[in-house]
Amino acid sequence: MSCLQSENINSKKVDNLFKWLNENGATGLDQVEIKPSPECNGSIGCFAKIEFKKGDILAKIPKKCILGLGQAVQSPLISQLNEYAQQEYGKKLDKQVFSNEFMLWIYEGQCLIEEKDNHWKAYLESLPSESPIVCSWDENILQKISKTNLGSAVEKEQAIFQKQIVFLQSIQSKYPDLLHPEITKYIEWSKGNYLSRRFVGKLAIDGEGKGLEQYGGKMGCMVPFFDLLNHKNGHKVNFQHDEEYVLYVCEYDIKAGEEVFNNYCKASNEELLFTYGFAVENNQLDVLPLKLMACDKKGKPKEIGVFKVQRQSKGGIPKELFQAMTGEEDTSQLYPEEVDMLLKMVKQKQIVIEDAIQQVQSLLVDGKPTDVKIEYLIHYLNGQQEIITESITQLKSIQFEEDDQYEYH
Ligand SMILES: C[S@@+](CC[C@H](N)C(=O)[O-])C[C@H]1O[C@@H](n2cnc3c(N)ncnc32)[C@H](O)[C@@H]1O
Structure with a gap:
């Protein structure tokens, strides 16, 4: 019987994934069900079929099914690509473009599209057919937030990605037999x-870096099945691993029928959108980044730093921002001009966010989002707006002090 319930999910692909994992020694997969998650806007999630107690092992995934940097760079394809890249570019090879992660994406793409069978095919074919991250969203949605901090981050990331595609095309034109002719179309997906x-x-077989010293740096790996778990803020998770397996040990009792969650990270909506393509309502971890600029001796503007303003309940405007402005350790006394300048900066952000809210609202139909992406952007923008309103109140409360120096508490 299929492990899936909904017709919307490609049950054949997930069955193939489970079959491949079981053949390689996975356990526990018959005790879960894969179906849309009501808590996560219908995104596919994993549900317990039986009851689990705290401390039980939900499932075990063999490390030979984990795809990391080692598996990519040790493959004949990526070793050859590396050789060509060194040959062509030598010391000029830009590591931001030809990064470790980029090599893994190329490997993933090639393993998915090449006709011959390979170890990773069942897994790669089971992945969503579209990249969920915000950088991959349609331009007509992205342009609505282009002036926001998220919009600028997307633009920067897309520029690097564009360089990566151009690099790949140059290798392809010189070595046409190395990569699948369609590979560039799949890199965004990977x-x-x-x-x-x-x-x-570190969960990958050579995750501690053995044999990968020449590549330096740390990067992530793909863990089939466990990557079907959705995120829940604040949820405790316990992944353990030994030489051969990665295990999910339950941190809570889970009733039959309940969704099994992961906790990806503590992140603001901006980070969640950037890395995962979703946002949560009323995210208490949201921050408003403020870039502080000053003029150098020649009058040229230079960046002093980016400071993250948090929600008032989490500390509001950081002390470090006041310190950077005043140049003093003790920030209890602020000059009126400094507070006014901060107020001006926050109000500029307010204009940008209010404009973005209006633009995103223009995508609503009968006052409702037709696409979950719009809902996520509204969560993000609402968070930004709330922090702005709170910061203005905080700054105004400093401004209304009677002295010519404002007191900041
Ligand atoms: C690791 S995968 C989890 C499995 C995924 N739902 C799937 O369909 O394959 C991460 C993706 O799941 C979705 N997701 C995870 N947690 C979510 C949440 N709390 N709310 C909405 N979407 C979520 C996002 O699309 C994210 O990019």
Whole structure:
């Protein structure tokens, strides 16, 4: 019998994934069901078929089914690509473009599209067909937030990605037999699925870096099945691993029928959208980044730093921002001009966010989002707006002090 309930999910692909994992020694997969999650806007999730107690092992996934940097760079394809890249670019090879992650994305894409069978095919074919991350969203949605911090981050990331595609095309034109002719079309898919599903690299077979010293740096790895678990803020999770397996040990009692969650990270909606393509309502971890600029001796503007304003309940405007402005350790006394300047900066952000809210609202039909992406953007923008309103109140409360120096508490 299929492990899936809904017709909407490609049951054959998930059955193939489970079959491949079972053949490689996975356990526990017959005790779960894969279906849309009501808590996560219908995104596919994993549900317990039987009751689990705290401390029980939900499932065990063999490490030979985990796809990490080692598996990519040790493959004949990526070793050859590396050689060509060194040959062509030598010391000029830009590691931001030809990064470790990029090699993994190319490997994933090639393993998915090549006709011959390979170890990873059942897994790669089971992944969502579209990249979920915000950088991959349609331009008509992205342009509505282009002036926001998220919009600028997307633009920067897309520029790097564009360089990566151009690099790949140049290798392809010189070595046409190396990669599948369609490979560039799949890199965005690999990148989005990698970013939104990756686990810490140490879970891979050579995850501690053995044999990978020349590649330096740490990166994530893809862990089939466990990457079907959706995120829940604040949820405790316990992944353990030994030489051969990665295990999910239940941190709570789970009743039959309940969704099994992961906790990806503590992140603001901006980070969640950027890395996973979703946002949560009323995210208490949201922050409003403020970039502080000053003029150098020649009058040229230079960046002093980016400071994260939090919700009032989490500390509001950070002390470090006041310190950077005043140049003083003790920030209890602020000059009126400094507070006014901050107020001006926050109000500029307010204009941007209010404009973005209006633009995103223009996509609503009968006052409702027709696409969950719009709902996520509204969560993000509402969070930004709330922090702005709270910061203005905080700054105004400092401003209304009677002295010519404002007191900041
Ligand atoms: C690791 S995968 C989880 C499995 C995924 N739902 C699937 O369909 O394959 C991460 C993706 O799941 C979705 N997701 C995870 N947690 C979510 C949540 N709390 N709310 C909405 N979407 C979520 C997002 O699309 C995210 O990119």
